[in-house]
Amino acid sequence: MASPITPPRGMRDFLPADKARREHALGVIRRTFTAHGFDEIETPVVEDVARLHSGLGGDNEKLGFGVLKRGLDADDLRAALDSGDVLSLTDLGLRFDLTVPLARFYATHRAELPPVFRSIQIAPVWRAERPQKGRYRQFVQCDIDIIGEAGQLAEVELITATSAALDALGLQDCTIRINDRRILNGLLEFCGFEEPRWPQVLISIDKLDKIGAAGVVAELSADGADAAAVLGGILENLEPHLAEGGVALTVEAITGILPDGIDTDAVAALEALAHALDSLPSGVTLRFDPTLVRGMGYYTGTIFEIAHPGSGSSVGGGGRYDGMIGRFLGTEVPACGFSIGFERVVDLIEVPADAAADSVVLVFDPAVPLDRLLAVKTELIASGRRVRLEKRAKNLKAVLDRATSAGFGAFAFVTADTVDVTSLEIKELA
Incomplete structure (x- = not known):
């Protein structure tokens, strides 16, 4: 009996009706972003492997597909396997997101771009994921980024444009959960975690919706039980608020659920952001979620994520990543971005009759x-x-x-x- 003829695992064919739905959604997103003053760019599907694995991509670097160097022989393969340095066999890699290629693009073309550059990238990316519902090895990302704007105007424009795209797609009941890495860092400091442990602690907090406060404490108790217990108490107090989608973006509401002494400037900045965004479409709500982490280590300030009741996972997210582009240029350049999770959003919409x-x-x-x-x-x-x-x-x-x-x-x-x-x-x- 012949084996079934299917695409590679984690990759899909699209029949005409599915393709029409996808193109409709892409057209709506593209037109909305363009109307808000963003310009579309295109970058290669492959980048230099050293650039992709320079620490800018966080855990996604572990999921990158590499491209073998030309001219390798059996001895080269054996030597690399014996040494454990498999990356030495590659010189290029498929992009695993659009942010690292954007940073390289900006560093390459900075002299040709305006002081504040607003970009659109809509393109496929590849990750060696374990395929499951909502997770694929090839998928489309819809990114907008603002490079060169240090003030809150960047966050305001990104959230406004993304909310307009969600509204144009006909999505209602969207919640944009917002946090600030400075608040998270202050929370970890209050609990007594040493700074070198912060990345690992954030990974555990990011699992809160799956393993609960007790699970987070159990993961962190092996090294620093006292700090883990303090954090567990805070998380248990937060869980009722999180079940309601977070709290209002006001200083009073935010400080009411956080320990004393958390970065007051960051809290005030969130309230100012909410005030500037008080005219979003009726189907979009802003809420503060102090446990929102966003897994990428390059975020430096405001972070945000879109939740929708029709999806078990976030349908978009982003934040401020002021330190990334400086890794290429040697000069700090502020940057902020928002990405719509296209594969999840497209399953929630209907093509107009x-x-x-x-x-x-x-x-x-x-x-x-x-x-x-x-x-x-x-x-x-x-x-x-x-x-x-x-x-x-x-x-x-x-x-x-x-x-x-x-x-x-x-x-x-x-x-x-x-x-x-x-x-x-x-x-x-x-």
């Missing part, structure tokens, strides 16, 4: 001369319609059902008596 309004299937008799058939088709296309030809068959219902599934909204018969478009009787498809 009017998408089929201007499409028609011409069901033709085999006796119709080809020149006349093509003349009718060309005339309909010139009028702005999408047109497909289908040969009339005994099972007409199957033909029409197939046309409906393909997104066509109408059909007409072309017979030997058809002269031109005015001879057609165009009928709606059920």
Whole structure:
């Protein structure tokens, strides 16, 4: 028995209806971001492997696909395996996100770009994930970034544009959870964790929704039980607020759930951000979540993540990463970005019903001369319609059902008596 012919694990084919849904969503996102003043760029699918593995990509670096150097022989492979230095076999790698390529792009083209650069990147990325629902080895990211703006204008523009895109897609009940890395760091300091442990502690806090406060404490108690116990008490007090999606972005609400002495400037900045964003679409709500971590280690300030009741995972996220581009340039450049998780968002939307309004299937008799058939088709296309030809068959219902599934909204018969478009009787498809 022949084995099934399928795409590589974690990668997918898309049938026409799925592709149409994806292109509709991409068009909405692209038009919205462009309307908000962002410019689209494109970067190569591969980057220098040393750049991809320079510490900028966090844990995603471990999931990168490498491209073997040309001309390797068996001795080279054996030596690399014996030494454990498999990366020495590669010189290029597939991009695992769009942020590292953007940092390289900006460093390459800085002299040609405006002082404040607003970019759009919509493109596939690759990660050697363990495939599961919502996680793929090839997927599309929809990123907007602002480079060169140190003030809150960057966060305000990014959140505004992303919220507008969600609204244009028809998504309601979205919650943008917001935190600040300075608040997280202050929380860890208050609990008594030594700074070298902070990255590991944040990884555990990031699992709070999966393992609960007791699970976080258990993970952290092996080294620093006292600090873990203090953190556990704080997390237990926070859980009722988190179950409601967080708290309001006001100084009073934020300080009411945090220990005394947490960075007051960061708290005030969050309230100012909420005040500037008080005119977001009705389907988008802002909330403060002090346990929001965002796994990437390069974040330096405000971080945010989109939650939607129709998805078990976040449908977007981002934050400020002021230290990244300086790693390439040697000069600090402020940067902030927001990414829509396209693969999760596209499963939540519907293609508008009017998408089929201007499409028609011409069901033709085999006796119709080809020149006349093509003349009718060309005339309909010139009028702005999408047109497909289908040969009339005994099972007409199957033909029409197939046309409906393909997104066509109408059909007409072309017979030997058809002269031109005015001879057609165009009928709606059920």
